[in-house]
Every structure is written in C-alpha cells, then in structure tokens.
Amino acid sequence: MAVLVALGAFLMTLAGGWTAQRVTDRRHLVLGLAGGLMLGVVGLDLLPEALRAAGTEVFGVPAALLLFVGGFLLAHLVERLLAVRQVAHGAEEAGRATGPAGRSADGRVPEVGLTAAAAMVGHSAMDGVAIGAAFQVGGGMGTAVALAVVAHDFADGFNTYTITSLYGNARRKAVAMLVADAVAPVVGAASTLFLTIPEPLLGGYLGLFGGALLYLAAAEILPEAHHDHPARSTVLCTVAGVGFIWLVVGLAG
Template structure:
C-alpha cells in the first residue's frame, strides 16, 4: 500500500520539474519562486521536524540546530572550494556556478525524497490513518521538491538531460524509500539530525545563490512576489497537512 501511495509523490515531483522546465523565458520568476519554496520547506517543514525528532541538546543547544548550522557551513565551504578550483583553471566571472554544486544539491534533494518515502512506509506500519496523513503531506510538497531539483541542477550550468535525470531520480526516490521501509528502520534521532543538516545546506543555496541570481538581472516586484508566494504555498501545505 505504501509503495502505491508513493507513486503519487512520483507523479507530483515530475509535475514540479516539468513546470520549472517550461517557464525558461521567465527564469527570474522561476528562481524567485524556487527561493521562496526552499525557504518555506526549510523554515516551516524540515527544521520543525528536525527539532521534534532530534530533541537532545549539546552544550545547551538542540542537536538539530547545531547540524543545521553545520549544513549551512558545509554548503558554503563546498561552494567556495569549487569556486576556487574553477578560478584556478581560468573560469570566467560566473565560474563559481560549477555543475558539481548543482548535482550535489540535487543529490541531496533525492536523498531527502527517499527519506520521505521511508516516512510514508513507516507511517503505514503504524496504521492506515497515519500513513494517509503522512502521504498527503509528502505528496503536497513534492511538487516543490521537483521544481527545486530541476532548478538547482540547471542553475549551475548542467545540461538539461542531467536535470531531467536528477528529476527522475528525485521522483523515484519516494517509491524506493517506501519499499525500503519494509526492511529498514531509520532511528528517529538520526533522521532528525539529517533533516537539520540538509535544511542548513538548502537554506544556504536559497539565500546565497538562488535569490541573488533571481534579482541580479530582474530586480522586479514580480520576482519578490514569487518568492513570497513560494514561502506562503509551503505554509499552506504544512497547515493543511496538520
């Protein structure tokens, strides 16, 4: 049953990526919306879940928040190292947007989607009602996941075929995760720590890369409105899922 429900997440993810790919003539609006979606996912979905799952403290600070900061710093460090390597090889002024960063970020989205599938499978083991509630929440925000996966991959200079490949992997991940949940149980503190770390990395990409790029050539009100709308959409999804 969990695998069949996860197929809904598969289709919703593909729909999000397809939408991102179809509006290339309004790239600044796509990036503005993607930044808002990522901000909403991190602040309203991932971080609260991380704090709930990994509720231990390390030196008076929740472990999930420490890992959130670690994820932010990790993404910053990787991006800077890759930028330095590109500069050393004579990259142009936009060389810091190296394809590896986009692929790494998209890969993290795939892992996150796989964890969503595991959550669906685990919830159905508890009961049908719990499984249905979790499935609705996952399917609702998988549109944003697909949208962000395609946008992140192409933003850093990857070819469209790579973006499509990462999108398909992201769409299939919940199905694989739901199937794996029948055999593997992820400890809740480990899952919470991962969500915190991933949220920090995702926030860095949104704040330091995607949103500045969205407003670089088109500092329009419409771009800002798309960002606000993206965050508001995630708030709506989270509210309806409760």
C-alpha cells in the same frame, strides 16, 4: 500501501520539474518561486520536524539546530572548495565548453548544482521512508504524512531541476537528476518493508539538509532571481512559494 502513495510523489516530482522547464522565459519568476518554496520547506517543514525527532541537546543547544548550522556551513564550504578546485585545475577543453576554468557562462560551478541536486534526491528518499514509517504506525498518520510529502514533492521536483540547470549543467543532467529525485520516494518507501531508521538519526539528517538548503536559497537562488529583474513580481513569487508550503503543512497537520 506506502509504495502506492510514493508513486503519487513520483508523479508530482516529475510535474514540478516539467513546470520548471516550461517557464524558461520567466526565469526570474521561476527562481523567485523556487527560493520561496525552499525557504518554506526549510522553515515550516524540515526544521520543525528535525527539532521534534532529534530532541537531544548538546551544551544547551538542540542537536538538530547544531546540525542545521553545520549544514549551512558545509554547503558554503563545498561551494568554495569546488570553486577553488575548478580555478586551479580547469582544462582548456572545459573552458571552451562552459566558460573560463570549467565554470558556467555566468561563473557558477556545475558540480555545486549536482551536489545540491543529489542532496535533494537523498531528501526525497527520506520522504519515502517517512511515508512507510507513518503507515507502520497507523493509517491516519500515514495519510497525513503522505499528503504533505506528495504536495511538497512538486516543489522538490521544481527545485531539483532549477538548481541543477542554474549552475550551468546540461539539460540532460538536470533531467537525469529530476528522474532520480522522482524515483527516490518510491525506493525509500519500499525500504521500510525491510528496515526502520531510528527517529533521532532521521531528525539529525533533516536538520543538516535544511541548513544546506537554506544556504542555497539565501546565497544563490534568491540573489540570482533579483539580479536582472528586481521586480515586485519576483518578490510576490517568493512570498507565494512560502505561502504554498505553509498551506501544505497546515492541511497535513
């Protein structure tokens, strides 16, 4: 049953990526919505679940929050290190293809987008694991978790394609990451037939990933959305993205 439900997540992820591709003429609105979806997923879904699952404290601070901050800092560090490496070792051929020192035309480092998308794929695989684990507990819990996962996988597909392409990667790479993100929940759900991930470990992972995702939303996606089009419509898209995730979480609860 869990694998069949994960196939729904597969389709919803592809639908999210397809939507992101079709609205390129409204790029600022796409990025505004993506930022809102990412903020909503982190604040209303990932972080609460991480705090619940990883309940231990380290020097008076929940372990999930420490990993959340660590994920934020790790994303910042990875971006800076990749940028420095590209400047130091960028080849002339890469410069002709994507801009000075191997960067995209707007100065972004493509590897950052691929790294972020790979993290999204990992998160989607854990979504599949969550579906399988919930169905092991009971049908009611499995249904509730499946509803939340399938609904927000639309946002995952949307964000995976947007993040990959935002950093100057070719369309084929963005599509490849989208397909990987769509397949990941199915693989994750299937894996629960053979293994069970300890809940504290799962909570720690969600906290770490949430911090990295928040960094991308706050430091990259939303500023880019408002760079050329500081319009109220972009802000409304961001608010709508958060509201959509809130609705999904509320219905699942």
